[in-house]
Amino acid sequence: MEVTNRYVATRHHIEGAPSEADFEVKEETARWSPDSGEVLVKNLYLSIDPYQLNRMKRSSASHLARIASYAIGEVVASASPEYAAGDVVAGVLGWEDYTLFTPSPAVLMGKLDASSGFPLSHHISVLGTSGMTAYGGLFEVCKPAKGEKVFVSAASGSVGLLAGQFAKLAGCYVVGCAGTKAKNVGGEMMEAVLANMNTYGRVALCGVISEYTGASRRAVPDLLEMIYKRITIRGFFAWDFLPKFAEYNAVIGDWVRQGKVQVIEDVSDGLENVPAAFVELFTGQNVGKKIVKLA
């Protein structure tokens, strides 16, 4: 089987904030054959995330002109007994119309349960990596007790919006901040937060968007304060919690069904609008999970 595949590529390495001119939409022919062992997926929803910028830099060891992306797709053709045409899957696909992959234990491509009743897009927002980051960061890294105070930086972003709501459901007092181009977050905010933390405070560190573009000077933590207040800062990312993904989603899914968690998705249409959607992440204007819906 042959399909015409459009994909978003970077024209060159990107340093600083990205612009639409850094990208182009290219075309190729993707070939699938029954003896390839491969699965051909037509992508439906693409996740647009700030961390992807790090892959586009000259310094990135894993730089590729084509951008991998957490996404939802539908199996069009399968040479694997594990997947059948019509299956809807979620995992690392790409900013493209079609993705070919070879199933293996290293390829984390989950089949979605169509009976769950959630909009498909939820599987890359609240029930995807954003939810996993927010839930794991809050409950595994920070482990807040009821009544504790939680500060969420970038509280209107895909992860922050959920972390703040999850913390309220856990009985915490929640304060958040959000950046706009005019009023930037970043190093200075981090320093202010550390200076105002309580004793035994925990910082779950999953992203530093202002550093991706060099938009603000870096944080200079007061290490003496960290000692006297016994502060812990821990870096992590979503995939650390993969073994608990199903467990998290059972809880989060219930919260969404009961209306206890509001899901905010910022959806653009069409592969050609991926660059614009991505660029918007860094202007401080988008609210909620940025998603591009394909055809």
Added chain:
Amino acid sequence: MEVTNRYVATRHHIEGAPSEADFEVKEETARWSPDSGEVLVKNLYLSIDPYQLNRMKRSSASHLARIASYAIGEVVASASPEYAAGDVVAGVLGWEDYTLFTPSPAVLMGKLDASSGFPLSHHISVLGTSGMTAYGGLFEVCKPAKGEKVFVSAASGSVGLLAGQFAKLAGCYVVGCAGTKAKNVGGEMMEAVLANMNTYGRVALCGVISEYTGASRRAVPDLLEMIYKRITIRGFFAWDFLPKFAEYNAVIGDWVRQGKVQVIEDVSDGLENVPAAFVELFTGQNVGKKIVKLA
């Protein structure tokens, strides 16, 4: 009972590195009476520690001209049933010949077992707060597995010397650094260490001596690196491990008896030499635990 008590006092707030001229030895009459409820202790060994400088700064909330110090002393007179004349105690006393204290659960003043056979000075070095900091920081905060790599900053200081030896006993590969006035440690060393850490590395942060005097610029950690490598930085201090003090000392004491841990103490004589001993901590020349022996 009245005794003439000499004590070391700061002449003024100290900013930057201390000098001997910042201190003076003063004299007063200390009065103890049988109905006071107080215990009068003649101090024998004083602990000289970098963190004490922070109490001498203008910014310190707990600034006092007289300096509290972990120390060993002998009870001279007691109006408390818990202590008797002749008892040897370890706890927070002061840079002075005699200290009066009122026993309470908040006063952590332990009686030493004379049958332990260790030199008294060991109870403020390897069996005191230095040992507790090194043991707790290594085994409670970092929890190294056999074969893991351990880096010790300020490896010739009172805590670092022990942390490095403890890590070797735990089967780790140990690298240390030590600063001299000419080749300063501090923020740049911290950045270099973070940049070279392995995935899932842990940083036990118990002191930042170069920041006490402003001797080097502050560290600017690469937070993105901390995320990708899932680094944890945790501030702590010795007293956090107080409930485990006896348990730690049982292990450490055995190591010392068996010659598995070398104890290096840098002992000066006489209260009048406390300022010089303290100043030396910040010139990068002292090796081992700095102690002043009285009378």
